[in-house]
Amino acid sequence: xxxxxxxxxxxxxxxxxxxxxxxxxxxxxxxxxxxxxxxxxxxxxxxxxxxxxxxxxxxxxxxxxxxxxxxxxxxxxxxxxxxxxxxxxxxxxxxxxxxxxxxxxxxxxxxxxxxxxxxxxxxxxxxxxxxxxxxxxxxxxxxxxxxxxxxxxxxxxxxxxxxxxxxxxxxxxxxxxxxxxxxxxxxxxxxxxxxxxxxxxxxxxxxxxxxxxxxxxxxxxxxxxx
Amino acid sequence: xxxxxxxxxxxxxxxxxxxxxxxxxxxxxxxxxxxxxxxxxxxxxxxxxxxxxxxxxxxxxxxxxxxxxxxxxxxxxxxxxxxxxxxxxxxxxxxxxxxxxxxxxxxxxxxxxxxxxxxxxxxxxxxxxxxxxxxxxxxxxxxxxxxxxxxxxxxxxxxxxxxxxxxxxxxxxxxxxxxxxxxxxxxxxxxxxxxxxxxxxxxxxxxxxxxxxxxxxxxxxxxxxxxxxxxxxxxxxxxxxxxxxxxxxxxxxxxxxxxxxxxxxxxxxxxxxxxxxxxxxxxxxxxxxxxxxxxxxxxxxxxxxx
Numbered sequence: 001x002x003x004x005x006x007x008x009x010x011x012x013x014x015x016x017x018x019x020x021x022x023x024x025x026x027x028x029x030x031x032x033x034x035x036x037x038x039x040x041x042x043x044x045x046x047x048x049x050x051x052x053x054x055x056x057x058x059x060x061x062x063x064x065x066x067x068x069x070x071x072x073x074x075x076x077x078x079x080x081x082x083x084x085x086x087x088x089x090x091x092x093x094x095x096x097x098x099x100x101x102x103x104x105x106x107x108x109x110x111x112x113x114x115x116x117x118x119x120x121x122x123x124x125x126x127x128x129x130x131x132x133x134x135x136x137x138x139x140x141x142x143x144x145x146x147x148x149x150x151x152x153x154x155x156x157x158x159x160x161x162x163x164x165x166x167x168x169x170x171x172x173x174x175x176x177x178x179x180x181x182x183x184x185x186x187x188x189x190x191x192x193x194x195x196x197x198x199x200x201x202x203x204x205x206x207x208x209x210x211x212x213x214x215x216x217x218x219x220x221x222x223x224x225x226x
Numbered sequence: 227x228x229x230x231x232x233x234x235x236x237x238x239x240x241x242x243x244x245x246x247x248x249x250x251x252x253x254x255x256x257x258x259x260x261x262x263x264x265x266x267x268x269x270x271x272x273x274x275x276x277x278x279x280x281x282x283x284x285x286x287x288x289x290x291x292x293x294x295x296x297x298x299x300x301x302x303x304x305x306x307x308x309x310x311x312x313x314x315x316x317x318x319x320x321x322x323x324x325x326x327x328x329x330x331x332x333x334x335x336x337x338x339x340x341x342x343x344x345x346x347x348x349x350x351x352x353x354x355x356x357x358x359x360x361x362x363x364x365x366x367x368x369x370x371x372x373x374x375x376x377x378x379x380x381x382x383x384x385x386x387x388x389x390x391x392x393x394x395x396x397x398x399x400x401x402x403x404x405x406x407x408x409x410x411x412x413x414x415x416x417x418x419x420x421x422x423x424x425x426x427x428x429x430x431x432x433x434x435x436x437x438x439x440x441x442x443x444x445x446x447x448x449x450x451x452x453x454x455x456x457x458x459x460x461x462x463x464x465x466x467x468x469x470x471x472x473x474x475x476x477x478x479x480x481x482x483x484x485x486x487x488x489x490x491x492x493x494x495x496x497x498x499x500x501x502x503x504x505x506x507x508x509x510x511x512x513x514x515x516x517x518x519x520x521x522x523x524x525x526x527x528x529x530x531x532x
Contacts (some may be wrong), residue, residue: 049441079443089438093249106444108235150442 001189007057009043009208009213016055017043019213022046025191027157030184032200033193035210038161041193042211045162048191049081062157079107081153082188086163088137088143094160096122096146097131103150117153125149141172148179152188159183161192165199169177177203239448241456253428254460260424261464261517264417265510269472271413272509275406277494282399284495286317286366289395290388293359293376303381308359310379316372318364345514347487347526369394369527417513421520429453436529446530451523461518465510 002025009018016020018040025031035041046052047059050066061065062080069077090099097118104114125145135143144164151159162179177192177199184190192204194200200207209217247254279301293311295304312320337474361376363369369392376385429436439449477499484491 051441054351075440075443075445077443078441083441089434089441091435092439093435102439103442105235105238106442106448108232111234154443 001025001029001062003058003060004047005058005060007047007054007059009047009052010055016213017100018054018210019164021057021215023208023215024139025189027189028184028187030181030190030203030205031192032205032207033191033205033210034075034197034200034207036195037054038212039210040213041195041210042162043213045126045160045191045193049083075106076094080156080158081201082148082154082156083158084144084147084151084161084164086166088135088140088147088167090143090146090150092135094134095131096127096135096138097135099135099146100149100153103153107154121149121153124152137200139172140168144168144172144176145179148176148183152183155221156188158189158191161190161194163194164192165194165196173199176224236388236451237449239451240455243459246452246456247459249433250428253424253431254456254491255478257424257428257460257518258464258467259421261417261514262467263460264420265465265514266412266468266471268410268413268417268513269468269510271406271409272506273472273476273502275402277497278402279399280497281493281495282395282402286395286399287362289363289366289369289388289391291361291363291369291373291376293361293382294355294384295357296381296383297355299427304357307379307381311359311361311376314372314375316363316365316368317361319362321360321362323358323360325355325357327357327444355385363392366392367399369396372407397513414513418517418521422517422525426521426525429522429529435531436526440530449530450523450526453526454519457522458515461514461516463512465514469503469507469510472506473499476502 002023004021004023007018007021008016010016021040021044033041033044042061043052047054047066048061048108050069052118054067062079064077066077084135091102094102100118101114104117113142119128119131122131125148127142127145127149130138130142135146146163148159159180164176164180168176173196180190181203204221206221207217207219207221208215291306295307308320308322311317363372363374369389370385373385373387376382436449480496480499483494484496
């Protein structure tokens, strides 16, 4: 589903943010990418969303070679990837319903379909009753649920999460991780970048560790010796 | 089905453009105010220039060349000369003045109050050889060319003209053209700079929102359209407001000048409101909408590279 072959990314001359990375993530997998600040975790995600281009190497996502992907096709490519961020990145001037509906408007779903699908998705993330609330009126955990609903509404095959629990208290953090786990159980490939090792250990999933841009370990579930 | 989706997308982006104006009240207000001020200045300047140009044109229309013919020339030959002159592009109007009309006009001016003195000339017109053509020019700067042409015609005895008046009017017209062009260009550049800056600030504030849209998979069209609609609407408002104010002011100011400044009214040939606004309205609307459209399109372009 996601294949990185000898991928290197240099921002400027000097130490590369990512150095000769080789990763293969299968369809339906749940993978944690861990590492300290500056390890290259965010660069890794930005390469997958084509916000950045690799300096060298090849990236294939869902059968698409990102190097050959034309700029005008990037929006269509991104519609197959759900993104969740630490700071939620919700549209602050729109309510919960509109934030989720927005992702459907982007792909030109009919108003009738939007009216049908958005409430279902909000129910799935447990926010059906708060559809008219503004993001500012919600807790961090609730805002992240809205972001997840928005990421999933177009039924992407891959969900990328960049520190999804970074701004949440432990209780909300676990709720979000359980939600991501249940999404994965339905067949979506989930890649979570985090430095919350407590959650990583408890979840017992595949863990890829980056250090100063180099992949230092790739442990399958049950292999962890951290 | 696909067409329906497209239509709903257009409606959605149109709605978002209108909603954005309300959401970003301060920015919208600043943009409309900046544009209104620029277009107002442009309108004021245009009205002044249009009236000056009209006055100069009025003066030009009064400038005439007088063409006299050889003595005892046949009427048909005079007519033929007239027909030839009429075909020239420099000529706007040609009037034939017979010897009798020339004498009548002379009498009116020089024997006013002493008409009995002219009675002795009743049967012997002293201006018998003064039948002439009064030729009015469409462009006073072409006087020299036309005079040269007429002087070279067979049967033409003399051509009277005023080089000083023609040259003065022609030079003044040129000067007015240069000054207008310079001021209009400066005003336009200032307007484009101020309006683009205001739009840029407004879009910069929303760059996060644009980035989110792009990461969700929005096409450039989907992100750009609401901003462009916003720019066009701001441009429309920014040109309609000063046009309304100018329309109200123009009639009143011209009316005031005509009533209170008789000397100005004698010099100037004021244009009626509808003549000024026939050109000013579409120009101001094209300027406002054009700057709004281009300003938002150019500014948003750099934010679309996410």
